[in-house]
Amino acid sequence: MHSRPLIVLLSILLLTPVLSGCLSDGVLDDIIPQKKGIPGGLTMACLTNSYTELIIEIDFESGYKPETSSTDLLKQRISEVCSFSQGISTEFTETNFADVGTWSADDVREQGWDNKKADPTVGKTLRWQLIFPAESYEDDSVLGVAVDASTIAIFGESVDGAAGFLNRPSAEDVENSVMVHEVGHLLGLVNLVYTSPVNHESTDKPGHSDNDDSVMYWAIESMNVGSFISGDLPNDFDQDDKDDLAGMADGTIEVTNQI
Numbered sequence: 465m466h467s468r469p470l471i472v473l474l475s476i477l478l479l480t481p482v483l484s485g486c487l488s489d490g491v492l493d494d495i496i497p498q499k500k501g502i503p504g505g506l507t508m509a510c511l512t513n514s515y516t517e518l519i520i521e522i523d524f525e526s527g528y529k530p531e532t533s534s535t536d537l538l539k540q541r542i543s544e545v546c547s548f549s550q551g552i553s554t555e556f557t558e559t560n561f562a563d564v565g566t567w568s569a570d571d572v573r574e575q576g577w578d579n580k581k582a583d584p585t586v587g588k589t590l591r592w593q594l595i596f597p598a599e600s601y602e603d604d605s606v607l608g609v610a611v612d613a614s615t616i617a618i619f620g621e622s623v624d625g626a627a628g629f630l631n632r633p634s635a636e637d638v639e640n641s642v643m644v645h646e647v648g649h650l651l652g653l654v655n656l657v658y659t660s661p662v663n664h665e666s667t668d669k670p671g672h673s674d675n676d677d678s679v680m681y682w683a684i685e686s687m688n689v690g691s692f693i694s695g696d697l698p699n700d701f702d703q704d705d706k707d708d709l710a711g712m713a714d715g716t717i718e719v720t721n722q723i
């Protein structure tokens with residue numbers, strides 16, 4: 465009479481460690497959030513030759529697919545600082561994200577991970593993901609966010625709204641720059657996973673450049689970008705950014721928080 469519940473209990477106790485070992489990575493991600501890392505947590509995965517291939521996963525809602533000029537520029541900018549023997553490719557998927565209303569960073573993380581085609585690192589393949597939801601961010605002046613080591617969101621409606629007077633800059637120009645800017649955060653810029661020997665971080669906007677000729681300038685991801693920058697928008701890293709990346713790559717700059 466009494467032995468059966470005891471056996472059941474013992475079985476549960478004995479099986480528990482085994483079961484937890486069977487959980488999929490997806491489930492473990494919820495239990496171990498640090499596995500997602502912080503923006504810059506996969507910087508060295510890109511800068512060193514530890515991966516042979518980078519796949520840029522682009523998940524977009526209908527009508528929000530980024531311009532070819534944006535994805536081409538992004539691949540070019542990454543290839544100028546990271547080398548992959550099998551190259552950098554893009555993978556486009558039209559996606560229906562959950563209707564979350566206005567998006568928070570947690571929504572970006574959750575919707576991003578729910579829709580990732582694979583983990584950020586599988587074998588010799590590194591995957592970075594850019595999602596393009598139809599809605600806007602909770603702070604609607606924000607054009608893009610990098611929320612962890614592999615996940616970015618770009619808000620197309622807000623990007624369109626950020627086009628300048630007489631279309632200078634155009635929405636396409638803004639999108640070009642914002643995408644490189646957010647990937648710059650995945651590359652650890654500015655001072656996200658290291659401390660630059662040169663003082664070029666904005667004092668008011670941590671994690672950003674104080675140089676309005678750098679794509680990492682803080683205003684690039686802001687709706688008001690057209691009013692802060694006259695003339696052409698920067699869509700490249702400046703020399704200080706490039707020196708930081710080179711220093712991390714060759715080990716002269718110490719890098720922290722890598723996954």
Ligand SMILES: [Zn+2]
Pocket residue numbers: 645649671672682685
């Ligand atoms: Zn930024």
